[in-house]
Amino acid sequence: MRPRELEDGKKLWQGTGERFIYNENTSIGEILFNSMSAFPSNICQIHDSEDGPQIMTNREALLKAFAVAKFIDEIDLRQDRDVITVISPNTMNILPVVLGAFFKAIPISPMFTDFQPTVFKHILRITAPKLIFVDQKNFENIAEIVEELNFHQSVxxxxxxxxxxxxxxxxxxxxxxxxxxxxxxxxxxxxxCSSGTTGLPKAICLSHKCFHMKVNGNITSEDVLLCFSHLFWISGLYQLVTSLTTGATRIITKTPFSGGYFLDLVEKYKPTYVMSSVPQLLQVIKDESLKFRDLSSIRSYIVSGDHIPQNSGDFIERLLTNGRLFVGYGMTEGECAGTLNCSRNTHPTSVGKPGSNSMFKIVDEEGNSLPENEQGEVCFRRIDKVFGGYYRDPEATNKICDREGFLHSKDLGYFDSEGYLYIVGRMTDIFKSRGREYTPFEIERSVLEIPGVFEVCAFGVTDGRSSEVIPGALVVKSRDCTLEESDITAYIERNTVMNLRGGVFFVDEIPRTSTDKYMRRAALEMFNRLRRIEM
Structure with a gap:
């Protein structure tokens, strides 16, 4: 796929195929109602709990959702005016709550259950919900925040x-x-909520239209879906919608993710379609029991949110005897616009080609479009609509969205001559050392080639003697690895044009956000603490 040349010389990469399947005025509530009513006896979700599997059919989910919708009517909530907040892990009661809100066309605002009070307060101040469904763990805390915000009598x-x-x-x-x-x-x-890698999360608006997208691929009512994402992740919401529109069964749990527990669920429920973040995939690979596990039920294993080490991707794909590994790229703000790599065998380090509803351009610092194989900022949008914006924050919306409706991702990347996208780093993470520009990604990719390295987070650190910025890194070793920190720095100097003069420290884990993104600022602080201890 070559870029499309426009009259003004701009170059765009655009996906092909079916884009959406519902008309302009259809709500996601109407779509789900019709899909679920057509197959009332289908099992829509199974909750893996300490007391054993809890099963819910479409009929049961609908009746409970009708009851939630009735309650919403009783407290006089209205679409285009009110918001419903949901703060809960994946449990049996949350599906009827979300369906009830969708049936009334009132926006839901799902939040992570482990947010800090400052984050809860920040998002609640923005959304000002009239109804909050909250789990037991956070109930008192949320009640105090609502009272502090002076709208407790109306919530x-x-x-x-x-x-x-x-x-x-x-x-x-x-x-x-x-x-x-x-x-x-x-x-x-x-x-x-956005990932919050640069500060407090933003409140991202997702339209009914973004759920019109055919996110189900080849999924049918015979499929079983497994995804640990809470509903505050867009992947969790899409997994819910996909299961209900196709009649597939969704496996849920409120038990935290671990490689061993994931493998237990795979063997217990035989999922055919799995979604996870890259860090979760790495935990699976790290689990000592993996070599004895049966992954034969998995047909599609989709990972996103970060670059995947090629050796890790190749390793897990060899274990998927009846399936394939797919790597995706996008932003929550993109509302289902993004890429998917279905050809890891020929393009193992690419994040794939644009999806059927996606349009991309690569721009330089002045905003000029760049041709294939030239590196610049990755910008993209849905073909059929413009980003709905950050809720009640037009200033932030204008900063991320240009006049053509393209989202500026702050990711550096390029398209090759076949239309495959490659991500090479974050613009905000670039640093200069001795006249050379570094991106953490290029350092990380090289370090990950070293046998025994499991994860790595790189950054620029200050040389205490000269105040010069120099490359440094935190590294997580795989089990039974005998590498020394000096082995990492020596390998990089010997095999690349880069260096790690700032040093390397081995750690058990690297700080991440609630959406599994590296918290480079926190990682750098950890690095500096370890350096002070060593000195």
Whole structure:
């Protein structure tokens, strides 16, 4: 695929194929209602709990969702005016809550259960919800924050484990129709949090239209889906929507992710379709029991959110005897626009080609479009709509979105002559050392080639003697690895044009955000602490 040449000389890379399947005025609530009503006896989700598997059919989920929608009516919430916040891990009660909000076309704002109070307060101040569904762990904390924000009298807070919640779900509603959209499918369906790598998270608006996208691929009612993502991750929301629109069964759990537990679930429920972050995949590879496990049920294993070491990708793909590993790229702000690499055998380090609803350009510092094989900032958008913006933050929206509707990712990358995208780093992470520009990604990619290296996070550190910025890194070793820190620096100097004069420290884990992105600032602080101890 070559870039499309426009009259003004700009070069765009654009996906092909079917883009969306529903009309302009359809809500995600109407889509889910129709899909689930057509197959009422299908098992929509199985909750793996300490008490054993808990099963819910489409019929059961719909009746509970009707009850939630009735409760929303009783407290007089309205679309285009109100917001419903959800703070809970994946449990049986959360699906009816989300469906009830979708049926009433009221935006949901899912948040991570382990957010710090400052983050909860920040997002609640922005969204000003009228209804909050919260788990037991966070109930008192959220109640205090709501009171501190001085809108406690206008907010209903429901503990998802309380008798109040049980009473809501037991309302007898046998006949129900979802509310139509008052405007069109560009209305906001969900408000999700950005990764927060550069500060407090932003509140990202996802439209009903973004869920129109065929995110299900070849999934059918015979498939079983497994994804550990909370609903505050866009992958968690898409997994929920995909399972309900296809009739597939979704496996959920509130147990934290670990490589061993993931492998337990694979052998227990035989999922055919798996989604995870790259760090989660690396935990699976690191698990000592992996060589004895059966992964034969997995047909598609999709990873995203970070670059995947080639040797790790090759290793896990050899174990997928009946499946393949796919690598994706995108931003939550992209509303389902992005890339997917379906050809790791020929382009192992690429994040793939643009999806059917995606349009890309690569630009230089002045915003000029660049041709293939030239590195610049990766910018992209959905073909059929422009980013819905950050909720109640037009200034931040204007900063990320240009006049053509393209999102500026701050990622550095390029397209090759076949239309494959390669990500080479973050613009904000570039540093200069002795006249040479470094991106952490290029250092990390080289270090990951060393046998025994499991993870690496690189950055520029200050040389205490000269105040010069020099490359340094934190490294996680694989089990039974006998590497010394000096082996890492020597390898880089011997095999590349780079160096690690700032030094290397081995650590058990590298700091990450709630969305599994490297927290480079925190990693650098850890590095400096270790350096002071050594001195």
């Amino acid at each position: 209903v807070i429901v503990n998802t484990e309380s008798q109040h919640m049980k009473n809501i779900l037991q309302k007898s509603i046998t006949s129900f129709n979802p509310d139509p959209l008052r405007r069109d499918s560009h209305q906001t369906a969900a408000i999700v």
